[in-house]
Amino acid sequence: MLDLTGKNALVTGIANNRSIAWGIAQQLHKAGANLGVTYLPDEKGRFEKKVAELVEPLQPTLFLPCDVQNEAQIQATFEAIREKWGRLDCLIHCLAFASKESLSGDFSSVSRQDFTQAIEISAYSLISLSRAAKPLMTEGGSIVTLTYLGGVRVIPNYNTMGIAKAALEMNVRYLASELGPQQVRVNGISAGPIRTLASSAVGGILDMIHHVETVAPLRRTVTQGEVGNTAAFLCSDLASGITGQILYVDAGYEIMG
Numbered sequence: 001m002l003d004l005t006g007k008n009a010l011v012t013g014i015a016n017n018r019s020i021a022w023g024i025a026q027q028l029h030k031a032g033a034n035l036g037v038t039y040l041p042d043e044k045g046r047f048e049k050k051v052a053e054l055v056e057p058l059q060p061t062l063f064l065p066c067d068v069q070n071e072a073q074i075q076a077t078f079e080a081i082r083e084k085w086g087r088l089d090c091l092i093h094c095l096a097f098a099s100k101e102s103l104s105g106d107f108s109s110v111s112r113q114d115f116t117q118a119i120e121i122s123a124y125s126l127i128s129l130s131r132a133a134k135p136l137m138t139e140g141g142s143i144v145t146l147t148y149l150g151g152v153r154v155i156p157n158y159n160t161m162g163i164a165k166a167a168l169e170m171n172v173r174y175l176a177s178e179l180g181p182q183q184v185r186v187n188g189i190s191a192g193p194i195r196t197l198a199s200s201a202v203g204g205i206l207d208m209i210h211h212v213e214t215v216a217p218l219r220r221t222v223t224q225g226e227v228g229n230t231a232a233f234l235c236s237d238l239a240s241g242i243t244g245q246i247l248y249v250d251a252g253y254e255i256m257g
């Protein structure tokens with residue numbers, strides 16, 4: 001049975017009730033995990049209030065600001081975990097960013113700055129969070145990140161984010177290799193397109209969703225809950241033999257020509 005009782009799980013990337021991370025947090029809670037939640041701080045504190053209200057029913061025992069571009073905030077997050085929990089078992093990396101300009105039009109038009117920013121937030125952050133998590137995963141652990149088919153194939157308008165996802169997927173393999181001897185597993189979920197704040201920045205996302213509904217074997221897209229179930233599985237002991245993998249949760253779209 002899928003049981004996460006006694007496991008401490010940190011969930012990043014909840015922006016609102018459409019976020020994939022929200023679907024994941026709900027499933028981890030249902031399976032009995034003790035949750036910590038981080039949010040992206042903004043100057044007016046609006047995100048903090050919104051995310052705090054949303055996650056309140058899941059009774060997180062840690063709720064912390066963590067902008068992955070801010071090394072001090074990453075350190076503070078994991079220091080708080082060390083103090084409060086002593087040990088971390090699961091890390092959910094569910095965040096990404098690329099400027100709107102770099103998510104449509106000519107791929108080659110991306111600026112150096114926008115390219116670097118997308119890679120830093122969407123791919124390097126898995127390395128920095130994993131590095132901070134490593135000493136706290138003293139009884140093994142599971143790290144799960146979110147990727148998309150656009151990191152493997154050319155998908156219209158995904159552009160710079162495709163490069164970031166390709167880097168992210170390779171990060172999964174190198175981190176799995178490094179952390180495996182301490183029984184920390186690292187995997188990615190390649191989710192089908194879902195309407196969220198982040199995906200709305202990708203040009204033509206609604207057409208892509210419609211295309212998936214027509215072509216995917218299951219003739220539909222997937223839900224945040226379905227991605228959440230897979231994340232809960234990967235965090236659980238049921239997945240104890242799986243590491244370094246990218247699991248497609250996309251209604252089967254990836255197999256179609």
Ligand code: 0WD
Pocket residue numbers: 013014015016018019020021039040066067068069094095096097121146147148149190191192193194195196197198199
């Ligand atoms: O179709 C989709 N929605 C898919 C999303 C298909 C396949 C994969 N994914 C991936 C995304 O690329 C991302 O890695 O899933 C992950 C979660 O994305 P989401 O749930 O679609 O999007 P959203 O609800 O917007 O959450 C992403 C959040 C940010 O939201 P906004 O929209 O405000 O950028 O990532 C967080 C932020 O909360 N975020 C950051 N967190 C910490 N530090 C940062 C940052 N610098 N930048 C963004």
